[in-house]
Amino acid sequence: MSVTYAAGSTRMEAVARRVCLELLEPVHLVAYMSDEPTEELQALGYESYRPGYFAARSAPLGKVPAEVVDALFYNFAPGEVARCIPSVWDVATPGAVLAARQAGSVKALRRILGDLADSPALACAADLAIRVATNAPMEGRILYAALRSLPVPDEPVARLWHAATLLREHRGDGHLTALVAAGIDGQEAHVLQALHSGMKPSDYGRLDPLTPDQLAAVVDGLRTRGLVDASGELTPAGRETKTRIESTTDALAAPAYTTVTPDELDQLTAALQPIAARIKSAGYRS
Template identity: 70%
Template sequence: MENVARLLKDLFVPIHEVAYMADEPNEELQALGYEGYWPLYFASRSAPLGQVPAEVVDALFYNFAPGEVAACIPSVWDVATPEAVLAARQRGCVAALRHILGDLADSPVIARAAELFTKAAFSAPLEGRVLFAALRSLPVPEEPLAKLWHAATLLREHRGDGHTAALVANSINGQESHVLLALFWDMKPREFGRLDPLTDDQLAEVIDGLHHRGLIDNNGGFTPAGRKLRTNIESLTDALAAPAYTCLTPQEIEELTTDLPPLIQKIKAASPF
């Protein structure tokens, strides 16, 4: 089922990521009073948890630079409640998908994908997956497009919680995970945007730590051990995600992988990145 987990990830992640790639979710959150990208990001993504301390959000989100979360949490809750933020985020994401997909937004493919992804999300194990569990406690929308976005978000955060577990199990901290992902994508670490908050000295310290562990060579690239470790982390992430999809029959998986890709291509084509 690991291959299925990777195959389906490529379908539900673009649906979820309109939350970060489209204008409509930001506009809905800005209408609540949020200014700047990061306050609305931390408010909307952590809202299922309720008003928890910054330390909790930092632990769950895992790979933000020191101080990034605390700059926004808990002050974002002086602007709006988690309930209001969740509603605004969903409205914005559904509006974005409807804008991108046009008439396809009401197609039978959307309704069927929403049904199957929801089935998978509610078959996925909760153990050790705090953000996913918080999302699972929320009501499931009835409208098919909203239901599809909600299910895609559930599956994305289920996978994300598992990915964090895979990183922790391999003693990779948050900033190290960014460096290894940059190299995995054939980028230099300084070109990887999520490392921007680090100073040159801080980034050098992270890279030196990976070098001393034999994961990065003298030229700043992967050693064989480093590449193997990063590949193994991805494989473990797939393995931890896979139980969600054992409830789907081969025919249902084929439905998703045959019918959804044309719609996903439209969503990906609309992304600014």
Template identity: 65%
Template sequence: MQSLVSVAGDTARRLHQLMEPIHLVTYFADEPDQALMALGLRNTWDAYFAGRAAPLGRVPAEVVDAVFYNFAAGEVARHIPRVWEVTTPEAALAARQEGSAAALRRILGDLAGTSTLARAAELATKAATSAPTEGRVLYAALRTVPVPVDPVARLWHAATLLREHRGDGHNAALVAAGIGGTEAHVLHALSEGMPPEKFGRVHHLPADRLAAVVDGMRVRGLIDGSGQLSDAGRRAKEQIESITDDLAAAAYAILAPGERDQLIADLEPIAATLEAAGSR
């Protein structure tokens, strides 16, 4: 028999799988980028850092780097605080939400105006605004942003809150396991059967820099002689994901079992539509 913790973790993972396509319009669809670029930002990465870091306010690059955790040294500083010379955190938050909601309406079509989506937005918001904030810096910052009234924007906001709550927990699991930011990308790439040098988040790094990370993981026994994950590496990856699921489960504790089941049922057609479109 599974423990209550593992069952809660399984539920959290399933809900994450259903919520993730809702949030991913922020990074994959055109509307959020266009809304942020209209503020005078230079490029997609300006838009990414301005939009995602906006709840933190005008903090130095070192703070954003610590909260985001897995960007290579110097990447954050190319955008923060420069973006705040062009626009404000408040304007970036508004543009990000407006663009993301517009993308969801376009992709979802008639589904965007249904009672199913409105109910999912309410249940997701109930979970997203009741999770513990202790040790969850980005989630806590995002909790200070007003919850939108419009159901589509409300669902996107809830999905974003839950994603950042889970992300803060994931960072804690990585730190506890002694896995650095670039190492986390290598671990994920190899677990997906992809060479690190082909993986989108680290493929741009200088070859010698990435090779040094891989060599360090090989010395630690996480990667074997063939360049694949070792048994220890696979166990580390599985443990990190399991801890992440368990830490994310607290967000859904406020929902009664029937409400969690209803949320899953309501999210399934929404997630399926977004996944079919690649959330773009």
């Protein structure tokens, strides 16, 4: 099935958005939204979710300081990262954490996908996705580059999950570039996303760590810059800024998908559709 795309975007930008966000991100998200990865991390000694999360996602970087992780993760509230990094490395090594995360994610995917896990379509999707994921531009993409330094699994389900993780973090690194270029910091990004989605910032879960006064200060800063109006809604300039950030993110992600032919992209899309649908039907959505 051919990929369709909205007017105003190039075909490759539309492919980059659809394949990563709609079809591969659900594969990656089991790492955060399933019991199995959490249980594997708890078996290492991480007693609560948040330390395990910071350990698992930052493990490709090795034992770097909290400031580095905070800069790369970008949008956590002040102090959140430092409460876990570097103390998480007193519990287990980065290598042990990476192995636990992958093992738990594969277990979760096999449970959710059932017979699809051993299908030729999944093996095909894994091979095509890993080719895209390991040939994307690396310059300026620190977390993606760290993941690229890891060995590529041979087993198809692990291979697909690894590819999804690579492309998700490749896109994420590009998204941070777009945010920095637009002058939007991590907490402002959450406010823009909340308002763009029709939510009040106070109801947006990623902003929960902020106190009411801290959240009000973030919104006031956007209002001062003309991005939020007096009623707390996005202004035309705010909507344009959000659209520009997303368009830039798509454009920065697109070159990865030029490493396969148009027919192979259609083949990858067709193979991923039933996989993503099965995962989404189990409640795993971005």
